[in-house]
Amino acid sequence: MSAHREPYQDCVAVGGELGTSTSKFCAEDTVTVLTSVVGDALTPALEESWRRMNRSRDRRFARNLAIFDEARGAWRYVGAMTRSSERPSWFTEKGLIQSPEDAFVAVQAGLFLLSRARREAGLGPLRKVGMGFGVPVKAGEDAADDFFRYLKSRLSREGDASHLHIRAKNVATGEVEETRIRLSFVALQFQGYGAYMSLLFGKYGMKLYNTYVIDVGHGTWIKLPVIENEVDMLLADSVPQGMHTITENISRVIFERSRQRFRIPEQRIMEKLPRGDFRLEIPGEGVLDFRPLLEAEAAALAESILQRVRLDLQALSRRGQFVDYFAVAGGGAPLVFPAIREGVRRFFDWAPEVALARVIDVSTLGLGGPRTINALGFMLLARDQIALELGEPVDPHFEVRRTVSDELEPGAPSEAPGAPAAIPELAAIATAAASKRTVTVG
Numbered sequence: 001m002s003a004h005r006e007p008y009q010d011c012v013a014v015g016g017e018l019g020t021s022t023s024k025f026c027a028e029d030t031v032t033v034l035t036s037v038v039g040d041a042l043t044p045a046l047e048e049s050w051r052r053m054n055r056s057r058d059r060r061f062a063r064n065l066a067i068f069d070e071a072r073g074a075w076r077y078v079g080a081m082t083r084s085s086e087r088p089s090w091f092t093e094k095g096l097i098q099s100p101e102d103a104f105v106a107v108q109a110g111l112f113l114l115s116r117a118r119r120e121a122g123l124g125p126l127r128k129v130g131m132g133f134g135v136p137v138k139a140g141e142d143a144a145d146d147f148f149r150y151l152k153s154r155l156s157r158e159g160d161a162s163h164l165h166i167r168a169k170n171v172a173t174g175e176v177e178e179t180r181i182r183l184s185f186v187a188l189q190f191q192g193y194g195a196y197m198s199l200l201f202g203k204y205g206m207k208l209y210n211t212y213v214i215d216v217g218h219g220t221w222i223k224l225p226v227i228e229n230e231v232d233m234l235l236a237d238s239v240p241q242g243m244h245t246i247t248e249n250i251s252r253v254i255f256e257r258s259r260q261r262f263r264i265p266e267q268r269i270m271e272k273l274p275r276g277d278f279r280l281e282i283p284g285e286g287v288l289d290f291r292p293l294l295e296a297e298a299a300a301l302a303e304s305i306l307q308r309v310r311l312d313l314q315a316l317s318r319r320g321q322f323v324d325y326f327a328v329a330g331g332g333a334p335l336v337f338p339a340i341r342e343g344v345r346r347f348f349d350w351a352p353e354v355a356l357a358r359v360i361d362v363s364t365l366g367l368g369g370p371r372t373i374n375a376l377g378f379m380l381l382a383r384d385q386i387a388l389e390l391g392e393p394v395d396p397h398f399e400v401r402r403t404v405s406d407e408l409e410p411g412a413p414s415e416a417p418g419a420p421a422a423i424p425e426l427a428a429i430a431t432a433a434a435s436k437r438t439v440t441v442g
Contacts, residue, residue, distance in 0.1 A: 021218030039077025
């Protein structure tokens with residue numbers, strides 16, 4: 001094997017994305033999910049106070065995680081632990097990375113949880129990885145490259161190798177773990193492309209089909225036409241609408257209709273959706289079934305999405321290009337999927353059975369579900385890159401068996417009194433790409 005290929009030997013393919021609500025990381029059959037927010041510095045006094053107040057039996061690292069931020073010389077809350085922070089920072093907002101420093105802490109957190117989950121499953125920790133990574137569409141390629149130049153600057157060099165050093169603390173137990181991961185390369189792509197890669201491996205049999213991906217998240221939805229295996233950057237975009245739009249509008253309507261002008265926190269609405277619970281107790285008003293409001297808001301969001309999709313389809317048609325499949329991904333996919341499938345069917349005047357085959361419900365394909373399908377696809381992108389560099393055939397087989405989340409485990413009591421609830425997304429966790437760009441970092 002030639003020397004320039006050595007960094008790819010023994011690499012574990014890892015996929016990741018920084019979403020507006022949650023960030024996901026995937027290696028082989030394991031996925032980790034954490035809330036896309038980093039908190040302020042964890043002082044010794046604050047840490048001791050948290051331990052005294054914490055009444056939860058969920059004492060996992062995933063639920064009580066802090067990462068040592070070398071740039072600031074302090075421990076930082078990550079994910080669910082940020083509910084104890086006075087200054088939480090959502091590091092992706094409106095389709096943009098707001099802080100490369102905070103995003104870097106999130107990458108460390110995701111890789112640490114992934115490595116720990118693999119070790120607990122008997123697969124061994126992550127030692128050497130190649131990453132496929134999804135970056136926001138909104139700012140384009142320049143901003144994506146800027147972030148990964150920052151990431152590269154934070155790695156430590158040892159000879160010709162680049163390493164990521166991670167110090168993690170379980171705030172509930174005080175346990176500290178350190179790990180070192182060699183990062184051989186990062187293959188960059190835009191969020192939404194991971195869903196396409198999952199379909200390429202898992203449905204298309206490695207045959208190339210033009211695919212229009214719609215990724216509906218918490219704060220944004222993404223449109224990503226993939227034409228002849230490349231992202232159409234003229235049409236790709238991130239739109240600041242999503243699950244937050246729906247819950248915000250429901251909260252506003254309830255406030256306006258209630259005689260006492262009572263405002264329901266959006267978190268309470270969001271938490272009920274995965275459970276199929278559509279009833280809210282309104283003081284002085286009784287119990288409200290907000291299902292009609294939810295259906296109306298979901299329909300409005302779906303129509304807003306379809307308006308842009310129709311314009312894109314017309315633009316592609318004028319170029320003589322056509323879409324073979326449509327895929328709806330993201331945590332908000334279950335709410336808008338039926339309306340989007342029907343809207344696409346009407347646009348093309350397809351028979352129902354044609355729309356059933358060509359507008360794909362990714363939750364039915366065993367590809368990790370709409371919420372994690374992108375991270376899985378970026379792992380496949382990295383696997384493809386490794387095989388390409390080593391001159392070996394790519395393995396198209398994959399299966400998600402383990403998911404580790406910072407959401408509260410079923411049956412565990414909530415945290416300290418007065419602590420705000422998490423904001424989960426809707427939905428239970430359950431060939432070479434011609435347009436990819438690869439940065440070799442070690």
